[in-house]
Amino acid sequence: MFRYVLKTLWRHRTRTLLTVTGAAVAMFVFCFVGSVQQGLDRLTTGEDADRSLIVFQENRFCPASSRLPVDYANRIMEIEGVAEVVPIQVWTNNCRASLDIVVFNGADPNQIQTNRPITLVDGTWSDFEARRDAALVGRNVAQRRGIKIGDQFSIGEISVKVVGIFQSDVPSEENLIYTSLEFLQFTRGLDATGLVTKHEVLLAGDADPDRVASEIDEALRAGPVATTTRRKGAFQASTLSDLVDLIGFAHWLGYACVGLVLALVATTTVMSVQDRIKEYAVLQTIGVRPLRAMRLVLTESTLLCLLGGLIGTGLALLALGLGGFAIGAEGVTIAFRPSVGLLVSGAIVSLIVGIVSGIAPAIQAATVPIVRELNQP
Amino acid sequence: MALVALNAVTKTFTKGEETITPLDHVDLDIQAGDFVSLMGPSGTGKSTLLNLVSGIDQPDAGTIAVDGVEVTSLSRSQLADWRAANLGYIFQTHNLIPVLTTYENVELPTLLLRLSASERRQRVELALEAVGLTDRASHYPRQLSGGQEQRVGIARAIVAHPKVVVADEPTGSLDKKTSDQIQILLQRLNRELDITLLMVTHDTEVAGIATRRLVLEDGKIVDGLANPV
Numbered sequence: 001m002f003r004y005v006l007k008t009l010w011r012h013r014t015r016t017l018l019t020v021t022g023a024a025v026a027m028f029v030f031c032f033v034g035s036v037q038q039g040l041d042r043l044t045t046g047e048d049a050d051r052s053l054i055v056f057q058e059n060r061f062c063p064a065s066s067r068l069p070v071d072y073a074n075r076i077m078e079i080e081g082v083a084e085v086v087p088i089q090v091w092t093n094n095c096r097a098s099l100d101i102v103v104f105n106g107a108d109p110n111q112i113q114t115n116r117p118i119t120l121v122d123g124t125w126s127d128f129e130a131r132r133d134a135a136l137v138g139r140n141v142a143q144r145r146g147i148k149i150g151d152q153f154s155i156g157e158i159s160v161k162v163v164g165i166f167q168s169d170v171p172s173e174e175n176l177i178y179t180s181l182e183f184l185q186f187t188r189g190l191d192a193t194g195l196v197t198k199h200e201v202l203l204a205g206d207a208d209p210d211r212v213a214s215e216i217d218e219a220l221r222a223g224p225v226a227t228t229t230r231r232k233g234a235f236q237a238s239t240l241s242d243l244v245d246l247i248g249f250a251h252w253l254g255y256a257c258v259g260l261v262l263a264l265v266a267t268t269t270v271m272s273v274q275d276r277i278k279e280y281a282v283l284q285t286i287g288v289r290p291l292r293a294m295r296l297v298l299t300e301s302t303l304l305c306l307l308g309g310l311i312g313t314g315l316a317l318l319a320l321g322l323g324g325f326a327i328g329a330e331g332v333t334i335a336f337r338p339s340v341g342l343l344v345s346g347a348i349v350s351l352i353v354g355i356v357s358g359i360a361p362a363i364q365a366a367t368v369p370i371v372r373e374l375n376q377p
Numbered sequence: 378m379a380l381v382a383l384n385a386v387t388k389t390f391t392k393g394e395e396t397i398t399p400l401d402h403v404d405l406d407i408q409a410g411d412f413v414s415l416m417g418p419s420g421t422g423k424s425t426l427l428n429l430v431s432g433i434d435q436p437d438a439g440t441i442a443v444d445g446v447e448v449t450s451l452s453r454s455q456l457a458d459w460r461a462a463n464l465g466y467i468f469q470t471h472n473l474i475p476v477l478t479t480y481e482n483v484e485l486p487t488l489l490l491r492l493s494a495s496e497r498r499q500r501v502e503l504a505l506e507a508v509g510l511t512d513r514a515s516h517y518p519r520q521l522s523g524g525q526e527q528r529v530g531i532a533r534a535i536v537a538h539p540k541v542v543v544a545d546e547p548t549g550s551l552d553k554k555t556s557d558q559i560q561i562l563l564q565r566l567n568r569e570l571d572i573t574l575l576m577v578t579h580d581t582e583v584a585g586i587a588t589r590r591l592v593l594e595d596g597k598i599v600d601g602l603a604n605p606v
């Protein structure tokens with residue numbers, strides 16, 4: 001009987017193709033929106049976001065305007081619960097919300113190697129330490145900008161030699177370019193000798209992040225520049241607050257796409273069943289049970305939806321994997337990465353929508369008034 | 378015991394104010410192996426009677442039993458199962474599934490029964506052979522003539538080895554020559570395969586091939602060769 005469903009879909013291949021295409025486009029958007037959402041979630045939750053603190057200049061947001069003395073690091077180290085302090089100079093080509101943001105983080109090469117959750121996929125750490133203008137480029141930026149090892153990469157006042165490409169379990173890391181701290185401090189226009197944008201604090205074992213944060217701000221109040229210290233997740237969320245609203249809105253777009261697929265597949269299936277309603281009367285006269293007739297219709301709608309959904313999801317994951325898309329503002333970026341979670345949710349949503357969209361026409365097919373339909377010419 | 382037994386079967390329809398009673402306390406016994414033809418003026422309720430025997434319509438009163446099974450007391454789902462195993466239906470307009478080939482159309486009823494693949498293939502081949510369409514097995518309905526389509530319809534109705542086959546004007550939409558072929562085929566099915574047939578027709582000649590001729594008039598069945606229509 002499965003062959004009957006397949007042959008029916010094939011017979012109306014134009015309609016099938018249009019419906020599958022529509023479902024694919026909608027599921028493509030659904031997955032894209034989903035990946036943005038996932039990127040944001042991973043930015044504000046997880047080990048990296050909860051177990052490290054960001055010390056920033058009070059009331060400043062753009063990395064260009066936060067200027068803290070490097071030697072604050074020593075004072076912070078003295079506070080109980082602090083395991084490590086990484087002074088970081090940040091440079092970004094664009095402080096506002098942008099889809100092609102390039103963010104440089106300058107830090108001590110040893111600290112980068114030991115403390116950042118990154119692994120080199122190309123290049124070596126020794127090359128990074130050997131050259132003053134050496135840079136390690138996150139996989140996402142490299143993909144987006146077509147950067148390869150050995151390239152000289154220039155943007156604004158900065159020009160670096162690419163000696164490594166890295167990947168990370170923390171997707172936002174993959175949007176960064178790491179250089180040595182000194183190199184970035186001496187960038188023309190930054191005038192940052194002795195200064196850094198922020199200190200990233202790694203917490204010891206069971207230290208309470210909020211207590212440590214307030215103790216840091218307290219201790220540095222006497223210094224030349226007052227600070228605001230927050231968990232990294234909270235810091236990133238507040239830096240991106242405008243974008244967070246926007247992404248929350250895009251979330252609805254994702255639901256709208258699901259609604260769209262539902263409406264599309266339901267319409268096609270209703271049309272298909274109504275076109276062939278007499279066929280269902282004949283099938284039941286031959287001895288097909290009402291429930292079986294129902295199953296035939298559900299199979300039809302589910303096939304349409306799953307096919308379209310999987311194509312759309314697959315294309316979205318491919319685009320996300322190859323495109324290295326990211327959106328960012330003020331030196332913080334959200335990476336759009338493909339993930340197994342997206343694939344699974346795309347498939348499950350397609351499956352459920354396929355079944356749901358077939359319910360009404362399935363009932364129609366199962367309860368067809370047999371005699372009346374057989375009397376139709 | 379009769380294979381098909383109608384007992385005081387009544388069916389009424391209401392159209393607005395008007396009530397018509399095409400079947401009014403109809404009693405009828407059909408024996409296994411009978412070939413029964415049913416004639417009568419248009420609109421007297423011949424199709425309605427077939428639909429009741431097939432269980433795709435329900436009487437307002439009375440009972441219908443086929444081979445001891447009271448079909449009037451089965452649910453829609455049970456009726457479907459019962460039809461799959463016990464009843465073949467030959468339509469006037471064939472009603473083949475257009476996306477399926479001759480073979481697949483004939484195979485359809487066997488998919489509803491518990492049969493092994495080889496048994497299934499054997500039955501389909503036998504049915505196709507019986508109607509002389511073995512060489513058209515992979516053709517689609519649109520590639521067949523009206524008479525061939527009707528033969529596929531007949532093969533589909535007999536493939537599951539049903540106890541009763543009903544036919545509603547099986548030659549009604551065919552030309553004389555094709556109609557003759559179908560008549561011969563139905564007669565052979567009855568004689569050689571011992572299939573019990575209940576056939577509605579408007580054509581006295583077609584009715585003539587039956588072993589027992591009935592006429593439906595004014596809600597009642599009259600036996601024998603009463604007033605030709």
Ligand SMILES: Nc1ncnc2c1ncn2[C@@H]1O[C@H](COP(=O)(O)OP(=O)(O)OP(=O)(O)O)[C@@H](O)[C@H]1O
Pocket residue numbers: 390391392397399417418419420421422423424425426
């Ligand atoms: N669903 C229905 N609602 C109302 N009246 C109906 C319905 N079905 C059938 N009838 C009426 O019942 C009567 C018997 O119909 P039926 O189709 O059984 O006649 P028939 O003897 O097969 O006629 P024909 O020879 O033209 O096929 C007709 O008068 C018809 O109009």
Ligand SMILES: [Mg+2]
Pocket residue numbers: 423424425545
């Ligand atoms: Mg009729």
